[in-house]
Amino acid sequence: MTANATPRRLELRILRGTPMAPSPPQFESYFVEEAEGMTLFLALNEIRSQQAPSLQFDFVCRAGICGSCGMVIDGRPGLACRTLTRDHGSVITLAPLPVFEWLGDLSVNTGKWMRGMAERLETWIHTTGDPDRLSLEAPMEPAEAEAIYELDRCIECGCCVAGCGTARMREDFVGAIGLNKIARFRLDPRDERSDEDFFALIGDDDGVFGCMTLLGCHDVCPKGLPLQTQIAFLRRKMAAQALK
Amino acid sequence: MQIIYSDVLVIGGGLAGLRAAVGTRRRGHEVIILSLVPPKRSHSAAAQGGMQASLGHGAKGAGDNEDVHFEDTVRGSDWGCDQEVARLFVHTAPQAVRELAAWGVPWNRIQAGPREVVVDGRRVRINEPDDAHGMIAARDFGGTKKWRTCYVSDGTGHAMLYAMSDQAVAASIPVHERMEALALIHENGRCHGAVVRNLVSGELSAYLARATCIATGGFGRIYQISSNAVINEGIGAAIALETGLVSLGNMEAVQFHPTTIFPAGILVTEGCRGDGGLLRDAAGHRFMPDYEPEKKELASRDVVSRRMTQHMRAGHGVKTRFGDHLWLDITLLGAAHIDAKLREVKEICQHFLGIDPARDFIPVRPAQHYSMGGIRTDAHGHARGLRGLFACGEAACWDLHGFNRLGGNSVAETVVAGMIVGETMADFVESGEGDLQVSTAVVREALAQEEAHLAGLVEGRGEEDASALMAAMQTIMTEKVAIFRRGDLLESAVEELRSLLIRSRQISLRTRRHAGNPELVTAYRVQKMLKLALCVAYGALERTESRGAHYREDFPRRDDAQWLKRTLATWPRADDTLPTLSYEALDVSRMELPPGWRGYGARDAIDHPDTSARVAEVAALRDRLAGVDRHAIQSALMPFSHLVPPPFRGRNARLGDQP
Amino acid sequence: MDQTVVRAGLPQAVPQASDIPREKLPARRAGRSRWPARLDLLQSASGLFLALFLVAHMFFVSSILISHEAFYTVARFFEGVYFLGKPYPWLVSCVVGGVLTILVLHAWLAMRKFPANFRQYRTFANHRRSLRHRDTGLWWIQLWTGFALFFLTTAHLYGMLSQPELIGPFESADRIWTGNLWPLYLLLLLTVEIHGSIGLYRLALKWGWLEGRDPAASRRRLRWAKTGMSVFFISLGLVTLLAYVQLGIAHADRAGERYVPAASTSSAD
């Protein structure tokens, strides 16, 4: 967009409603003038401060790193804060992420889901004893540390869950994020769990064998996590575990 | 209306709050954490660059230890910090890093052998020793003598916060999300918990606890242009202020980070410069060496931000419709380095600017970044003024940072302070003082008061618009209480903020409901934030010197004679329109490192009358103890081990240690 | 003001992450069934078998394109002529029976993945429509072709099972043309080739085969291979089917007459 071209008039179609309201949610249109470098964060805040003070949405970092602002943007789950309006048509449709508990308008309770997942999959390093703080840390191969970080980059935005047909059909499915977490801890030498333990967590149809390789997760993940290969890898390991 | 009891209430689920909660939980006490957002979304996740701890591994870290880290921190603070706290901190930081390593943080590790790095604009080869292979690596950061900043690519805070939050889940600590503490419940100088609002349903409840900890992070959003998250509105500090008893320390000490992308204000880490990135002006000229020949781009943040602003004022900035900016050049680091160690920076550049930082310069300008000020506590984290109230992390003024915080010292502070406050609170709960004895009348009254206040807003018939007031405040702060400050500007800022505060008592809402009403949230927050803004502006107006991040053009020298003291702001009466300021002197005669030149920036400080005596005393002591173990010298100069909680005593191991 | 008092509700000694002895962990959930894993493996194995069988089968059937003699030889081969001296059509029935069993197994296993009720079906359908995502769409195709195959293969295999001896150039051609089965074969061909090659493509992704160093690139290559495979076998199948149809038309007046290789000269020209 050049500086002197007339800016576009954007129409944002936003699904409005609250769970308590008697009437079902409905799309409502709001109009804003596009500015250079405008993101949905800016557009939505403008709408809220000028046209719809009760509009609910969640932003925290507005920099694409905290995972708060996942929503369905023109049919696709993504992070609103780093979505530039110039990459979309002049009508942009926004809806809350499915699967998660809906709190109102564009806001959903991803936190509750994530905590449940963390408790269920025990997504923490399992070690015995208190860490020894005064001694030298145990060495780790630099490449190994980087490989763990690669999987640790997940920001729990929930896009992969919303983008997964399986998760949408079956609410007990752990989702790509859950599987990625297990892959991450499995890779970590500090976690003392064995494949048998991991099998106990994800070795069923709510876990890795429930995944139907739809790959929506992989393709929508805003952090570009290697979900496709990680899920396949876990499937092999867990199948091997079952054949033991 | 609910009343919820617990041993300990931690308000804030960032790094500081989580670590404090885990600590007390591990001592066997019930803990509840409150957070505005799921804890992993706290702004600690945004810390990119790293965490300082003097592990001393590797070629560029060799020789590092607590002493060096201590001196860097005190110099960085422009002698505004509490040196005992700084000692306690540098002693505990290596333990914090190692604990996090055990809890799963994938710290970057050292690869033995030769490698190329960029130092001062040139590629140099360094050789990592064999015994350091696989140990935690560190990068260079501003204001440090050694490469000391441990990091996880440029997602350090993220990795730390996730590991910490997972520990909280492991310890089955309940986190009540989307809950906002609106007021502290207290009686006779003893804190009993908080009145809390459910942000979804709008309901109020009372959380009662034997110990309450505020770990609510910074308040950057009182500024318009800030690297902070939109939830960093300082409500935690504000509710402490509103008790009228607790004081906020050094609120005028606000840090501006040199490199936030233009115009969005999103931070790109100091690691960019630490790893060798350069600052350039419109002509492509590298200007920092002209101003700061010693540390160049890696002087402390206050200095670099000021130099950048100065350079833009001199007309060397890149001019655009939205204002001026400069360039951050990391192209010389190469795509491979950027892909591995500066990934978030790369993503931010791609998504928000549409550029590739391996090929293009990044448009940057300084923006508000960090609040050194906050709830004034003692070295144990106990808030001054209310028993049973604790604070840690960015929300606190523990006073590790004085008037300028070093990059990488903040996430380190959150964890270290969390470790210490966790123990302190457990001790407190176990002590006789820790009993919960609160009359229902007090609780009921506190709830009723908040309820009436909110009802007043929802039904209010005033004519003020909450988001307009918020925007006005943010503009005033960014324009008048910024990097360069001046008496006349500050005066008008204080006046304008006062009138905004008065107007904010007449807010009218367009959506008249309690549940799911963001406008109501803005309304009650802006009332609180204006008080914080006034503490900052008024404190800055009164402090007629320049120290660290607080720079007065009309008083450009650091004035130890008058101002070697901490500002304390209180708000004794609800209808006040200005904070009440008082000052707490720093005792030069007990300083391990007496005031002097920082090693960068201005050299023309006005000395404190006691400085020369203390300098001589320290020199004599050092002379007398020459050849003695450094720990012994240190404890002769300024003992601090009485401050260290028992689990964290002992000496930090380093590679070269004699067995 | 009515007040409810809620205790934080934690027993005093909640085990912490690092306090749980490792041996205790799996024990808490001991007895996690291995069946879901086995069934998933079986589903893939059966699918793989069927897909490979189909490849071979397509080449056998299209031997008609070489000559009637060739197809005849293949057919007799499966009846065991070359090992046992004379044809035993029940051998074919056995093979058909085996294939049928695997097919039924496969269908049953795969059906576990079908939407379990209308609500799930509608959820998925909406999801697919709004997401417009290629691999999600492929699964949808897989679902529908699988569903169709359930009927089409049963019909085909019933024929093969009940009349194994009626496999030969004339016999097959008559069945296709005079027996009016060509529409069935056409549908079967299209669905099974699409289903099979998508199945193989998805199998590779599912288990992480052929990932190579750049999984994104290999996924693109696999997608090409999948389309290529469908196109190739559908073309081959169409040509073959056309050959049967032509033969069937030519042979319509003598429908029912069995092919005898010695007499091949009379019919070939």
Ligand SMILES: Cc1cc2nc3c(=O)[nH]c(=O)nc-3n(C[C@H](O)[C@H](O)[C@H](O)COP(=O)(O)OP(=O)(O)OC[C@H]3O[C@@H](n4cnc5c(N)ncnc54)[C@H](O)[C@@H]3O)c2cc1C
């Ligand atoms: C962009 C950026 C980059 C940074 N990079 C670095 C770096 O590289 N190195 C470094 O050392 N430091 C860095 N910092 C600083 C550092 O990240 C923060 O100072 C630190 O993480 C603050 O942690 P905290 O736990 O105190 O608060 P936060 O992480 O901000 O957490 C605050 C918590 O309090 C909760 N809360 C707030 N108000 C309320 C309320 N009223 N009721 C209930 N809950 C409430 C919030 O929900 C949140 O959970 C950076 C800061 C920013 C902004």
Ligand code: HEM
């Ligand atoms: C009775 C008819 C059939 C039905 C109902 C059926 C159904 C299905 C379904 C629904 C799937 C997807 C399963 C999933 O995503 O997990 C599938 C997968 C597959 N099908 Fe079939 N199918 C049938 C016949 C066939 C035939 C004849 C072949 C051989 C060409 C075949 C080959 C495959 C393959 C290779 C897969 C992938 C296996 C996997 O994902 O594990 N199917 N089938």
Ligand code: HEM
């Ligand atoms: C062992 C079992 C099988 C035998 C013996 C067999 C045999 C044959 C024969 C002889 C033909 C030629 C037409 C005819 O004579 O009717 C044929 C055609 C065909 N069969 Fe099978 N078949 C078997 C299993 C299958 C299966 C499992 C499938 C796929 C699901 C299948 C799909 C087809 C198709 C698509 C054609 C048409 C081929 C074309 O158009 O070229 N068959 N089969």
Ligand code: SF4
């Ligand atoms: S895996 Fe990706 S899409 Fe899923 S929650 Fe994590 S970051 Fe979001």
Ligand code: F3S
């Ligand atoms: S989209 Fe869903 S089905 Fe599997 S591959 Fe991803 S989790």
Ligand code: FES
């Ligand atoms: S607001 Fe944090 S990712 Fe969008």
